[in-house]
Amino acid sequence: MSSGTAVLTETPSYRLGEYHAFDSAGKRFLYLVPSGAIFALDPIGTEILERAGERDPGGRELIQILLAKGYTPREIQIALRELQQAEVIQFGDETVETPKVPEATFPLQRIVLNVTNQCNLACTYCYEYSADKISKSDGKPKYMDQEVAESAIDMLIRESAQRPKIHVTFFGGETLLNFPLLRSSVEYARKKSTEAGKHVDFSLTTNATLLNEEVIDFLSTNRVGVTVSMDGDRELNDRMRVFHDGRGSYDVILPKVKMLLARHRTNSIGARVTLSAGVSHVRRIYDHLTSEVGFDSVGFSPATANPNRLYHIGSQKMSAILGGFEELAWEYRDYAVSGRQHGFTNASDTLKELHSGISKAYSCGAGLGLLGVGTAGDINLCHRFVDSPVGKMGHVSQGGIDHAARKTFLETHNLGSRYDCHTCWARPVCAGGCYHEAYIHYGDTSAANLHYCDWIRGWNDLCLRIYGEISVRNPAFLDRFSEN
Secondary structure (H helix, E strand, C coil): CCHHHHHHHCCCCEEECEEEEEEECCEEEEEEECCCCEEECCHHHHHHHHHHHHHCCCHHHHHHHHHHCCCCHHHHHHHHHHHHHCCCEEECCCCCCCCCCCCCCCCCCEEEEECECCCCECCCCCHHHCCCCCCCCCCCCCECCHHHHHHHHHHHHHHCCCCCEEEEEEECCCHHHHHHHHHHHHHHHHHHHHHCCCEEEEEEEECCCCCCHHHHHHHHHCCEEEEEECCCCHHHHHHHCEECCCCECHHHHHHHHHHHHHHCCCCCEEEEEEEECCECCHHHHHHHHHHHHCCCEEEEEECCCCCCCCCCCCHHHHHHHHHHHHHHHHHHHHHHHCCCCCCEHHHHHHHHHHHHCCCCCCCCCECCCEEEECCCCEEECCHHHCCCCCCEEEECCCCEECHHHHHHHHHHHCHHHCHHHCCCCCHHHHCCCCHHHHHHHHCCCCCCCHHHHHHHHHHHHHHHHHHHHHHHHCHHHHHHHHHC
16 A cells, blocks of 8 residues: 555545535536635546535545545545645534624724705605604704714714725715705815825715706716616606606606716716516616616615515515526626626626625625714614614714724624524625615514525525636636726
C-alpha cells in the first residue's frame, strides 16, 4: 500500500456541510450555506457528494469506493481537502461558528427623508394606509420643514463616522409636493458634506404627476437618481394608481415620464412596479415600460397587504408571478451571454448578491446603515415605518438616534434570532424578509416572512442556475457586478 493510500485510510468520520446543489450549463454547482459562496464541482467532487448522499458511508469506506473508481490517492486527497476548505465536508468534530451579532454602532450611510405624508394620488395599496400607521390627524405636520431636514442631514454626516460616501433619499407621500424643501436640502447636504470631507449622492421616488422642465433640469443638474412608480400600460396602471376623484393617472404621467427620460441623463432612472391581485402581468408590464415608455430598468415588488385585502396576492397568483419572473430571467441570461445589459432589475440585483457571496445577518439595511425620518423629525427603521410607533429610534433634534433602541433591534432581528430560517438554504440572501411585511402579516417585525418562503427559494434557485450558465458561457459579464 502506498503512503498516500495509508494516509487516506486514516481519514476520520465526516459529515456533510450545508449546501444547495444545482445543475447549470451541464455542470454541477453547490451554493454553500451559510457562507453564500458558489462552488463548481469537478467530476471527483461530484462523485464524492453523490456517493455520500446515497449511502452516507464512513470516511474509510468512501475512500475505498473512490479508489475502486480509479481515482489516485493524491486526487482523492486534494478533492477532500478542497471540499473541507469549502466546508462542504467536515471531518471529525469540526464545527462552524455561529455568526455574532454586530455591534449597534454600525455607521449610518443613508437616510430616507419622508418630506411629506401627503399625496395627490390615492393608490389602493399604499402603505401610508397600512395597519401600523397612526392617524394623520394626530398632529404630525403634512410637510417636513427646513429645520427638520437640516437636522436629519447633520445627523447623517455625524453618524456616518469614517464613511467617505453618504446618501440622501427623498420620499413621501408624493415627494415632489415638497419640491422647495428637496431643492434646499440638496444644496445644504452638498455644502455640509464637502465641509466634512464626504461625497453625498441623492435619489427620490415619485409618481411623476408633478414633473416639469424646472424640476427635471434640477434633478439632472444635481445627478439625482429617480425611481418612478408606474404599473404598466393604461389599463393596468389605472387599476390602482388613481387620483382622489377616481381618474386614472396614466395619461397624465406618460408625457412627463418621457420628458424625464429625454432631459435627465446624469443618473439612473428606473420604474418600480407594485404587483397586486389585479396587476400581475409581469411580461406585459415589462415590455410596455421598456419598449413603449423607454425605461432602461424595471423592478417589481408585491404589494404589502394583509390576506383580507382585496389586492392581496394569494399563493396561486404568486406562482404565476414567479413564472413571469422566470421568463424575464432567462431572457436576462440570453442578454448576458451575448454581453448585453438587460433591464430586469430583480434579476440583476439578485445576481449581484450571489456574485458578491453575500451572507446576510439582516434582511436589509433598515436599522443598520439606513434610517427613515418623518415630517416631524421622528427617526424610524425605514421609510415604511415612518409615522408608525413601531420601530421608532429617536428624533433628529431631540437627542438624535436612540442607540439603545437600535442595539435592541439588532439583537432581536439578527438572522440567528429568526429561528424559522435556520434550516433554509436561501437564508444568506433572504435573512427572513422585510420587517414591515412581517409586521403587517404577523404583528411582529422579527417574524420570518413564511408566506413567501417557497417563492423566495424558487426565485433564488432560478437565479443560481442562471448565474451558473453565465459563469460558464460568458464569465466576463459578471465582472460588472464587482465593478459596481
